[in-house]
Amino acid sequence: MSEHVKIVMADQVDIAQLCARMKVMAFDLDGTLARSKKPMHEPMAQALSALTRLLPVAIISGGTIDLVRSQVTDMLTADANRANMHLMPTSGTRYYNWNSADGMWQEIYEHNLSETDRATVIASLEKHARELGIWESKTWGPRIEDRGSQITFSALGQQAPVEAKEQWDPDNVKKNKLAEAVQRDVPHLEVRSGGSTSVDISNKGVDKAYAVKELASMLGVEVSQIAFVGDRMDPDGNDYPAARAGTFAIRVTGPQDTLVLCERIIEWYGAHMQ
Incomplete structure (x- = not known):
């Protein structure tokens, strides 16, 4: 019997329902926040920075920490809340958070191959x-x-x-x-x-499903309270494990979809969280 995994296209998301449910927002990187190996465009950087001031934000990418830095964190605006960010490169096999005292990203765990x-x-x-x-x-x-x-x-x-x-x-x-x-x-x-x-x-077992479960545990939330945004949600795609794990899975066709989604979320917070 095939498993039932619910995935919603970005343009079909009920923003009110999403915002009422989610406590963490997680993103794939290439094809979702930016094109492959390229830095985020300025509007995306501004939107992501704004999200960090509203709720915890995670980046779960197949790329290295150096790519996550050059594509994402180096592009954030000065008022981004980096302490509210969680970086999980190489498909969640490593985890970094922000050390405010040192002003640096610090590695919390790694699962190296022999x-x-x-x-x-x-x-x-x-x-x-x-x-x-x-x-x-x-x-x-x-x-x-x-x-x-x-x-x-x-x-x-x-x-x-x-x-x-x-x-x-x-x-x-x-x-x-x-x-x-x-x-x-x-x-x-x-x-x-x-x-x-x-x-x-x-x-084995260390993929984006593992990453979202670790993230949920560290932040004291349910996996179902994590919204995960990615462009490769088909069963063969590397974002599918995060959907299968039980996140609120949102599929985008590219960074422009993600930008529109983020702007709608920011607008909802602005109207409802005064």
């Missing part, structure tokens, strides 16, 4: 990518990145243009075949499709 597992995964990714004909000759940056707690394969390289990424595997067939092949080599690990050209590998 050296043996990392070496096995890297070899498996190259082997199967070559066999499947997706070890591309033209790339922008490294294809495989060892992030400690996560190994990420990016078919076109980490710095590939957004347009090239979006055209490479629109139906996810290539990524899914690679993920399935690697999963057979490392059944004790979690192998999943990531962004538009990527496959992510981490310790």
Whole structure:
């Protein structure tokens, strides 16, 4: 029997119902707050900054902490409440919060892969990518990145243009075949499709579902009181585990959808929380 996971499109969200229910707002990054590897645009940065003054805000991304900083936190306005932010990069395998005394992001936990597992995964990714004909000759940056707690394969390289990424595997067939092949080599690990050209590998059970459950525990709320916004909510997408975990899952088609959603939420707070 298939599981029932409720996901609402951003333009169909009942804002009053959402705001009455949620106590935390969590976001995917690439394709949700910003385009792949690019900083947030100024209107998004302003809206996200405003949200941090209203409720806790989490960023749960497949990217590294350095990317979360360059794409999100470095773009926030001066009056953003960073102490109200929770950064969970590499698909929630690491967690950072703001140390007001030092004015720095501090790491609270990490779940690193063993050296043996990392070496096995890297070899498996190259082997199967070559066999499947997706070890591309033209790339922008490294294809495989060892992030400690996560190994990420990016078919076109980490710095590939957004347009090239979006055209490479629109139906996810290539990524899914690679993920399935690697999963057979490392059944004790979690192998999943990531962004538009990527496959992510981490310790089993440490994904965006784990991240939202940890977030709920740390903030003393129910998972159902977390609104999670992401662009990859299909069952093969890396945002789906957060939806499956029981968040108020909201699907966007891109950063513009997210911006409109955030502006509607900010407007509701302005009218009802005086």
